[in-house]
Amino acid sequence: MKYFVVDRGDELSLRLTEQFHRLAHSYGMEQNEEKPDIVLSIGGDGTMLHAFHRFQHLVDELWFVGIHTGRLGFYADWTPDEIGQLAKLMNTPLEESNLRIAEYPLAEIQFTTADGIETYLALNEFTLRGIEETMVAQLNINDDMFEMFRGDGICISTPSGSTAYNKAVNGGLIHPSLEAIQIAEIASINNRVYRTLGSSMILPKHHHCDIYPRTKKNVQLSIDHLYSQRNDVLSIRCKVSPDKKIKFARFRPFPFWSRVQKAFIGTEFH
Missing domain, CATH: 3.40.50.10330 (Probable inorganic polyphosphate/atp-NAD kinase; domain 1)
Known part of the structure; x- marks a missing residue:
C-alpha cells in the first residue's frame, strides 16, 4: 500500500x-x-x-x-x-x-477566453461574483437563454458541496449519490429589467448551463478554495463531470x- x-x-x-x-x-x-x-x-x-x-x-x-x-x-x-x-x-x-468505495460526482467548469478553453474540476463549488459593482450575466441552460442575472453572483455546487456555501445562499441539500449540479443565486436583484427565478435549480448529468458575464468587467472566480480575478472570460460552461469522480475509502x-x-x-x- x-x-x-x-x-x-x-x-x-x-x-x-x-x-x-x-x-x-x-x-x-x-x-x-x-x-x-x-x-x-x-x-x-x-x-x-x-x-x-x-x-x-x-x-x-x-x-x-x-x-x-x-x-x-x-x-x-x-x-x-x-x-x-x-x-x-x-x-x-x-x-x-x-x-467500501464511495464515489461522489464532481463539477466540470470550462472557461472560454479569446485564447481558448480552460477546464477545471470542483469538489465543492464554483462561484462567480462581481467586484467593483453588481454582476450582470446571461444564464443559458442547455443552449437556450434562461434569464439575465443581476446581483452579487452565482454559485454552482456539487451534491457533496451542497452543504457548504450553497447552503449559505439558501440552496437545497443533495445526496452525493445523485449525479447533478445545483445553481444558486447570490443576492439577486429583481426589477422590471432583470428578472431571475429566485430559487436554486438542479441540473442532472448530461445537462449544462452557460454563464456569459458582461464583457471586460472584473469578476472574482473561485474553484473550491482557489480564487482569481479576471476580465477575460467570455463564457463559463458548468456541468457534471462526465468521466471523473472522487473516491472515498469507507x-x-x-x-x-x-x-x-x-x-x-x-x-x-x-
Missing part, C-alpha cells in the same frame, strides 16, 4: 501525521507522493479540498480518507484517537476488510444524512 498525507499544518495535525508515518512504517506501507494508492487528509474539509486539488490528476487511480482535527467534517469520518485503528484497516487485505458506514444531522441539528432525539 502506497500512501501520502496532506495535513492542515496545526500542531495536532502535524503530530498525527508523524504518528501515522510511524504506524505506516511498522505495517510496511510506503510513503509515495508521486503515485499513492490512498491519500490521507488530516485536518478539516478545507484540508480535503487541498488534497483533492493536489491529486486531481490521479483522481481515477486513488482513494481519499480523512481524519478530522476540528469539528466533524463532511469528508472526514475518523477522529484523532482512532488513527491506530485506521492504519491497521488500511493495511488489511481487501478481501478481509469491510472496505472502512465503516458514514451516512450522509447522519453527517448533516450532526453538523446542523446536533440534538439527540429519543
Whole structure:
C-alpha cells in the first residue's frame, strides 16, 4: 500500500501525521507522493479540498480518507484517537476488510477566453461574483437563454458541496449519490429589467448551463478554495463531470444524512 498525507499544518495535525508515518512504517506501507494508492487528509474539509486539488490528476487511480482535527467534517469520518485503528484497516487485505468505495460526482467548469478553453474540476463549488459593482450575466441552460442575472453572483455546487456555501445562499441539500449540479443565486436583484427565478435549480448529468458575464468587467472566480480575478472570460460552461469522480475509502458506514444531522441539528432525539 502506497500512501501520502496532506495535513492542515496545526500542531495536532502535524503530530498525527508523524504518528501515522510511524504506524505506516511498522505495517510496511510506503510513503509515495508521486503515485499513492490512498491519500490521507488530516485536518478539516478545507484540508480535503487541498488534497483533492493536489491529486486531481490521479483522481481515477486513488482513494481519499480523512481524519478530522476540528469539528466533524463532511469528508472526514475518523477522529484523532482512532488513527491506530485506521492504519491497521488500511493495511488489511481487501478481501478481509469491510472496505467500501464511495464515489461522489464532481463539477466540470470550462472557461472560454479569446485564447481558448480552460477546464477545471470542483469538489465543492464554483462561484462567480462581481467586484467593483453588481454582476450582470446571461444564464443559458442547455443552449437556450434562461434569464439575465443581476446581483452579487452565482454559485454552482456539487451534491457533496451542497452543504457548504450553497447552503449559505439558501440552496437545497443533495445526496452525493445523485449525479447533478445545483445553481444558486447570490443576492439577486429583481426589477422590471432583470428578472431571475429566485430559487436554486438542479441540473442532472448530461445537462449544462452557460454563464456569459458582461464583457471586460472584473469578476472574482473561485474553484473550491482557489480564487482569481479576471476580465477575460467570455463564457463559463458548468456541468457534471462526465468521466471523473472522487473516491472515498469507507472502512465503516458514514451516512450522509447522519453527517448533516450532526453538523446542523446536533440534538439527540429519543
